[in-house]
Amino acid sequence: MSETAKMRVFRGDTESGDWQDYEVEVEEGQVVLDVIHRIQATQAPDLAVRWNCKAGKCGSCSAEINGEPRLMCMTRMNLFEVGEQITVAPMKTWPLIRDLVTDVSFNYEVAKTIPAFKPREPEADGTYRMMQEDVERGQEFRKCIECFLCQNVCHVIRDHPENKPEFAGPRFFVRLAELEMHPLDTEDRLELARKDAGVGYCNITKCCTEVCPEEIHITDNAIIPLKERVADRYFDPIRWLGSKIFSRR
Amino acid sequence: MVDYERHDYDVIVIGAGGAGLRAAIEASAQGARTALICKSLLGKAHTVMAEGGIAAALGNVWPQDNWEVHFRDTMRGGKMLNNWRMAQLHAQEAPDRVRELEEWGALFDRTGDGRILQRDFGGHRYARLAHVGDRTGLELIRTLQQHAVHNGIDVFMECTVSRLLKDGNRVSGAVAYWRESGNLLVFNAKSVVLATGGIGKAFAVTSNSWEYTGDGHALAYWAGAELIDMECVQFHPTGMVWPPSVRGILVTEGVRGDGGTLRNSDDKRFMFDYIPDFFRAETADTIEEADGWYEDKENNRRTPDLLPRDEVARAINAEVKAGRGSPHGGVFLDIASRRSTDYIRRRLPSMYHQFKQLADVDITAQPMEVGPTMHYIMGGIRVEADTAATTVPGLFAAGECAGGMHGANRLGGNSLSDLVVFGRRAGLGAAQDAAAQVTGPEADDAQVEEIFAEMRAPFGREDGEGPYDIQRDLQETMNSLVGIIRTEHELLQAREQIDALKQRATNVSVYGHQQYNPGWHLAMDLQALLTVSEATARAANIREESRGGHTRDDYPGPNDTDWGTRNVVISQGVDGAMEVSTSPLPEMPAELKELFEE
Amino acid sequence: MAQAVASPLQSGFLATLRQDRWWVEPALVFGSLSLFFGWLTISIFMDFGPIGHYKVEGTHFLTPVYEPTWLSAINADWEGAWYLSPAFIVLVGPVPFRATCYYYRRAYYRSYFLSPPACAVGDLGKSYKGESAFPLIMQNVHRYIMYVALVFVPLLWIGAIRSFHVPGEGWGFGVGSALLILNAFLLMMYTFSCHSLRHFIGGGLNCFSCTAFTRARKRVWDYVSIWNESHRFWAWSSLLGIVLVDVYIRLVANEHITDPNTWSHF
Incomplete structure (x- = not known):
């Protein structure tokens, strides 16, 4: 079974930036980081995101999901309503490097x-x-x-x-x-x-x-x-x- | 000439996991000007994923334990393919390295009288693993990281090394790029330590993080070093199998060390059916004895649930193939019915957390579903045991990217101790080697220029293929054809497919600009991934026996006379093609051989 | 070429990407705190009017807001001096204790100061020095006020127990007295779950196991730590408790309702 998620991801760098909307297939049990990876592999190969372990142990994939600071790898997609628009933004407190990556x-x-x-x-x-x-x-x-x-x-x-x-x-x-x-x-x-x-x-x-x-x-x-x-x-x-x-x- | 940054050091350490950090600390303590270069942020390396503990014969829980027992366990676990000297140094020095961590601020779990507590793990005769709940790797890396920041080591974070530089025969530095900006760097260094970890990302189902693209193996190979035992790949018996997006994530052996058991769909504890002759004398053959062993090790033999990882992984594989698996293609790992909720949450907090959050499974109430996942490569860069020197002057290696220490199969807990024992030795070796060099190396501009051009090539290709598909296809190939059970025709097929993938990779193209561009980063990582995949497939093809992490369907048993005394060696020929040969194992001295005559 | 970074990462008061109803909690806290503390402020001045009696004459059935009654003696000498209400006793202990309490600080910084109103929502104010500068640096006296507040715990228990005894009639039982016990219990738990007490009991130690005394302190610290996890609950329940008991006793003392009890006096 798979559903389509509406993702709104911040794309930008030190000079400019804006929201970009993506529609992505989501499979059972997936987390936000999986969806970001799918965007990367299929629609935006240069979408910058920092991640390592994808198991909540390294603390690399911090972001603000629907405005709430969270780890992308530990935020399951079934937390959200089907069809709900999900915004993913970089952490606000640090200078932006690119897309979801900030200078910590x-x-x-x-x-x-x-x-x-x-x-x-x-x-x-x-x-x-x-x-x-x-x-x-x-x-x-x-x-x-x-x-x-x-x-x-x-x-x-x-x-x-x-x-x-x-x-x-x-x-x-x-x-x-x-x-x-x-x-x-x-x-x-x-x-x-x-x-x-x-x-x-x-x-x-x-x-x-x-x-x-x-x-x-x-x-x-x-x-x-x-x-x-x-x-x-x-x-x-x-x-x-x-x-x-x-x-x- | 392209713009680039230039840095001069005595020692550069590539990789900032446990081994790299420990090497940098040691090199710096020896007075070498030291740089630490890592692909991720500092403290995020794959070492954080290590859960169960760090093996060291401290003798805190079982006073009978000593380095000789640990040495024997390690060699037997490695099916005697280990470099005996490495295994000896490891067993002898691990206790000091653990105590040193405590001196640097680590907070291990304690015994009743305030010493470092040790836990049971597969293949270790005594409870030997110093640990912090189930997050020992995090403790190790944080301790080393916090110690290192006060030692004047320059850290280059999110900086990837693409090639080593050579000055004649000798390694003279490295070419790297900043992930953030895409800008290029050249390091001139008197000596170089590789501590880059493993090759897990060549496989589809793995417990390893994205960084594990075999960089160190490939960098050394390209620089002319030899790789050994590349066929010896460890499939950890217990990775998560459900949901698909977390498939492969590690479930610590500590679950079984603390009382968890494996069961099939008939609710049978099937490990009793898979006790190999090699371990029969020391393994319990009844449920009563196995359960009694946790409390009374004098009068009971160890539970077969804690056989070495290769044995357990093959057993699970066989159960699933025989149709006795769990709904999602694994087996059940049950601790809920055997230990109290309180005990489980105290001993295994991250496992509890991991299953709760990622799989909606409460491990204090339900069994877990687990199956084998590619976890570790025993093989790696051939090193000299005492100094960690590779076969190329000026180049050193430690940790997972070095070979020999673990033979054909690594025991759980021996990895973290390997990192600190040989990390220190590599740092020491590199610093001494650097001190012996009178003049610093000079970067050869032509060499640098050529490497730069190669790195940037994917931007120029208009109609090439993206890197993601190539990586996915490679992972599928390795998983299905060079996986846990291998046969000749599949290995030959794998080699053909890898050749085809190499061809595709020459035409890889990336989109966008150089700043933090993951597509470009992957395109460069592919070179290393393809190289180590080919090495593993070729080495697996040559070794016509089953031993430890290398299992051949067409050669089911070990062949001690033909293969038990030889390493498979991979090196780059003069024409650039990969060459495979064998070389005899170093001879163990008589007094150590006696340890095996029981 | 370069264009300004678009809105998503804007700063400023109330700036947020949150889509949930983050304002509900601070709004509720604002309303409830205003209501309860507003009432208590009125109560300490109100010894006149239709519910001006805060005590049933000739008994110890007294609203806890006025406990202990030490100031009454002075007040009696000071004819008509309403501004020295006996309830002013709370200004030396309970009031500053709550005002500097770590939980209430969280609550009012969020809901009154909007600093910040909720997590990842822009806070109010241009510059921010928090509790590092005057006046908020004064919050550091919390522990020393805690010592005073501790004195009130036995006083409230004594008051509550005394309410079961009516002069001339002897010991008995009444709903109001039971409420006073509940009130004393909640106030005790609020005090015993205090962060400063937790530090005082054992949190300041670096070695729990070193001596018999530190081991004993560790055992008490374990309890205080458990209670401390519910400090918010005790803060709210004891606040609600004292307001309700105050209102109830005033209604009884002013003969608007009758307290079900075993005495004939009231």
């Missing part, structure tokens, strides 16, 4: 600014001991496939690109939280979280959590705990009062 280098630049993991000394036998309950929080964060959908949906940079130099974005709050909670790590990244990474810009509207294909509780388990750790150090009113009094003397 911002994220790789931010990654470089996060100080590396710095473990404490190992046990006498040269290995480490960590208990399962101590690694579980970090393991949730390390499910991240770096699809950058959370970065893309975050209005702090999506609607205010001028904030990019001051804001690391949800993906890197997840990374910071992971390192901060790592039972072996000895580096202190709270000042970075507050200042350069700008965790204060986040107003916890939770869109990052909503779009995460790995279902990481980005806001509840990473960002808010980071905010709380920052509050511990920088916004404790008693500590603040103390520092005011002592600095006056």
